[in-house]
Amino acid sequence: MRLAIENLKKAYVAPDGQALPIIDIESLAIDAGTHVGLHGPSGSGKTTLLHLIGGILVPDSGRIIFDFRSHAPASRPGSEPPPGAEALVDIAALSEPQRDVFRGRHIGCIFQQHHLLPGFTALENVLLGMSFTGRKHDVQWARHLLSEVGLADRLDYRPDKLSLGQQQRVAVARAMANRPKLVLADEPTGSLDAASAQQVLDLIRRLCSEVGATLLLVSHDMSIINQLPVVLRLSDINRAGK
Numbered sequence: 001m002r003l004a005i006e007n008l009k010k011a012y013v014a015p016d017g018q019a020l021p022i023i024d025i026e027s028l029a030i031d032a033g034t035h036v037g038l039h040g041p042s043g044s045g046k047t048t049l050l051h052l053i054g055g056i057l058v059p060d061s062g063r064i065i066f067d068f069r070s071h072a073p074a075s076r077p078g079s080e081p082p083p084g085a086e087a088l089v090d091i092a093a094l095s096e097p098q099r100d101v102f103r104g105r106h107i108g109c110i111f112q113q114h115h116l117l118p119g120f121t122a123l124e125n126v127l128l129g130m131s132f133t134g135r136k137h138d139v140q141w142a143r144h145l146l147s148e149v150g151l152a153d154r155l156d157y158r159p160d161k162l163s164l165g166q167q168q169r170v171a172v173a174r175a176m177a178n179r180p181k182l183v184l185a186d187e188p189t190g191s192l193d194a195a196s197a198q199q200v201l202d203l204i205r206r207l208c209s210e211v212g213a214t215l216l217l218v219s220h221d222m223s224i225i226n227q228l229p230v231v232l233r234l235s236d237i238n239r240a241g242k
Helices: 046-053 096-106 122-128 139-148 164-175 194-211
Strands: 002-013 019-030 035-039 061-067 088-090 107-110 182-186 214-218 230-233
Touching: 002 046, 002 214, 019 046, 035 046, 046 182, 046 214, 096 107, 107 164, 122 139, 122 164, 139 164, 139 194, 164 194, 182 194, 194 214
Parallel strands: 035 214, 035 230, 107 182, 182 214
Antiparallel strands: 002 019, 002 061, 061 088
16 A cells, blocks of 8 residues: 655644644655654644654644555555555545545554553454444454464453553554554653563564555654655655744
8 A cells, every 4th residue: 555645734723823834745646665763853733743654643634645556566465456446546635534444444543551450351442443444353363363472371461460561562553453565653651661661663564464454653762763765854845934
């Protein structure tokens, strides 16, 4: 799945009524299966950009195109459009319910805080990642994901019985539950020590490669960002504030 952004703009309204531009990107393209690291100072719009791409926020103008036409070798999993899916989808043009369904089916989200449901086990939290798309629970796939993140012996543990690093690994597995075409990771290692952060980064990249997902990862930690094959500085593509 190739991602293309065209003339994307988003502004916030200050208490005095003044519009404050936060995102103004003329053009950005990320090829299918690419792993991209995005960095920039706090407040520069990194999270806003991820929320726009993920359909959590709606832009003031512009297009965010998910291109399911094959731009990768035919052998790459996930390079072809899903059965019944349109080849080109502008998530910014969808209604809120349509965006929610599209996100659930095609986008995996990982945040700094794991957002696991405390009353559910690790396995149940991953299975819940499949619930919002109308798909049947694939227990075998959920078990495989938890095994891949090193938690095969923690399937029945609730979040409060897991370490912070283990909780984040469950969140990574949950993000992969629907075999997403795009993974958006917003400071996924920000709350972890260096060793755990490296483990989580390695897991995210390996699982993205396994399912053929494009990865866009935001971090303030340049030791994390510089491990990704493509590195973008937001100020180089964002005209807001200039």
